[in-house]
Amino acid sequence: MNQDTLQAFGTGIQQLINRENLTRNETARMFREVLLSRQPDLHQGAFLAALAAKGETAGELAGAWEAIDDLDTLHIKTALPTPVVENSGTGMDAVKTFNVSSAAAIVAAACGVTMARHGARALTSRFGTVDILESVGLDVECDVEIVGRSLQTEQIGLFNGMSPKVHPAALGRILSQIRFGSTLNIAASLAHPARPRYAVRGVYNERLVELTAQVMIEIGYTRGLVVYGRDDASGLGIDELSITGATVLLDFNAGRKIRRSILRPEDVGLKTAARSEIAPTENLGAERRRFVEVLAGCGAAACIDFVCLNAAAVLYVAGQTTDFREGIRMSRQAIEDGRALRKLRNWVRAQNAVPAQGLTRLNEVLAEAGL
Numbered sequence: 001m002n003q004d005t006l007q008a009f010g011t012g013i014q015q016l017i018n019r020e021n022l023t024r025n026e027t028a029r030m031f032r033e034v035l036l037s038r039q040p041d042l043h044q045g046a047f048l049a050a051l052a053a054k055g056e057t058a059g060e061l062a063g064a065w066e067a068i069d070d071l072d073t074l075h076i077k078t079a080l081p082t083p084v085v086e087n088s089g090t091g092m093d094a095v096k097t098f099n100v101s102s103a104a105a106i107v108a109a110a111c112g113v114t115m116a117r118h119g120a121r122a123l124t125s126r127f128g129t130v131d132i133l134e135s136v137g138l139d140v141e142c143d144v145e146i147v148g149r150s151l152q153t154e155q156i157g158l159f160n161g162m163s164p165k166v167h168p169a170a171l172g173r174i175l176s177q178i179r180f181g182s183t184l185n186i187a188a189s190l191a192h193p194a195r196p197r198y199a200v201r202g203v204y205n206e207r208l209v210e211l212t213a214q215v216m217i218e219i220g221y222t223r224g225l226v227v228y229g230r231d232d233a234s235g236l237g238i239d240e241l242s243i244t245g246a247t248v249l250l251d252f253n254a255g256r257k258i259r260r261s262i263l264r265p266e267d268v269g270l271k272t273a274a275r276s277e278i279a280p281t282e283n284l285g286a287e288r289r290r291f292v293e294v295l296a297g298c299g300a301a302a303c304i305d306f307v308c309l310n311a312a313a314v315l316y317v318a319g320q321t322t323d324f325r326e327g328i329r330m331s332r333q334a335i336e337d338g339r340a341l342r343k344l345r346n347w348v349r350a351q352n353a354v355p356a357q358g359l360t361r362l363n364e365v366l367a368e369a370g371l
Contacts (some may be wrong), residue, residue: 008040009047013272016050027051027063035071035170044174049197049226051183053276058214064187065219072169073191078148079156081114083223084194085318087310088118088129088183089202089239095231098287098303099132100240101202103294104310107331107349109156110339111311113318116151118195120175121160126278127287130160135288137348137361141165144193150350152192156343157351159193166193190219198223200313202239213250213257224277225317226250231275241313243306268324270309273302289369295344296371297335308332339370 012022012030018143019370022030032042049061072115085108087101103117119129127135138266140160145158171188173297186208189201197220203212206228213226229242229250241247247263265272293299294307312327321327334340345362352358 024059024063026143027060031064031067061215064183065190068185072167074144076148083198084196084200086196089199094236095238103307105345107311107340108314109218110334110343114155117158126190137358139352154350198330204239270305277302
């Protein structure tokens with residue numbers, strides 16, 4: 001190993017330990033070293049930990065994103081309907097829930113929004129986006145162009161953020177080995193194969209609301225809503241719009257931060273729920289049954305409200321409504337008239353190297369749920 005390169009990287013780590021910021025270019029250069037595994041494992045881990053411990057700047061996060069987007073992200077070539085919207089959370093939040101973001105994406109797609117998701121398997125929760133969608137029949141290990149065709153025909157697709165078919169160089173290797181909040185919670189999830197410019201993004205700490213919006217604006221997002229929810233009873237945080245307490249919202253448009261506000265469920269006609277009503281179940285079988293029940297409109301009322309609230313945020317960002325109450329009404333209607341469940345079926349058919357195999361799996365889950 002080149003001693004000069006080793007020393008330069010170590011100097012960067014020491015700078016972070018001294019609580020000195022890196023420039024965007026410096027961070028991008030160091031992340032390239034990590035992604036290409038040109039540094040010892042100890043250096044790589046020390047770099048991620050020191051950056052997180054100092055607290056990342058918008059420039060540092062943008063530099064990390066730049067390296068991942070450039071070196072370790074396969075981008076689709078398929079022409080997509082516009083606008084393309086993503087909805088995702090950073091993970092690492094204290095309050096764990098059922099997979100509301102995936103259900104909300106399906107509902108929003110059923111309402112006509114093109115939803116390009118970029119998710120992962122569970123690292124700090126029981127079941128991640130990839131886990132739950134795989135369990136209902138989606139092909140989560142397919143090539144990015146299959147996802148692109150699904151986006152084109154069904155207006156929804158999922159890129160597996162831990163798959164070598166999406167991030168072939170190193171991201172899966174790194175994420176599979178760490179269990180602490182790092183720069184990658186934001187930067188890696190922004191390294192999206194479809195490069196959407198509209199997003200609803202949840203964060204696990206209130207201090208990240210402004211920072212995440214700054215990073216999104218820095219790397220080219222033109223419309224976004226960054227959210228941090230709370231659970232009233234415990235005071236703990238959630239990286240979604242909350243049905244159990246207040247949500248901090250930061251709304252930006254055309255590269256300008258517009259306003260920061262607080263939203264409570266009652267403000268949009270919903271009842272505040274108890275944390276236990278939306279908590280994850282103990283096993284994947286129960287979780288996937290609840291998932292399809294919610295999409296069919298026969299699940300727990302609090303879970304359906306939770307999904308409709310988060311889908312309404314997507315409809316708002318996509319420009320389909322200027323009012324959250326109306327967005328909730330539109331979302332609930334898509335569930336009640338069967339469009340949401342049909343969208344899931346069509347998605348499983350479209351995003352599958354072997355569609356019949358995926359549909360068989362989905363039909364088994366629907367039968368388990370009595371649907």
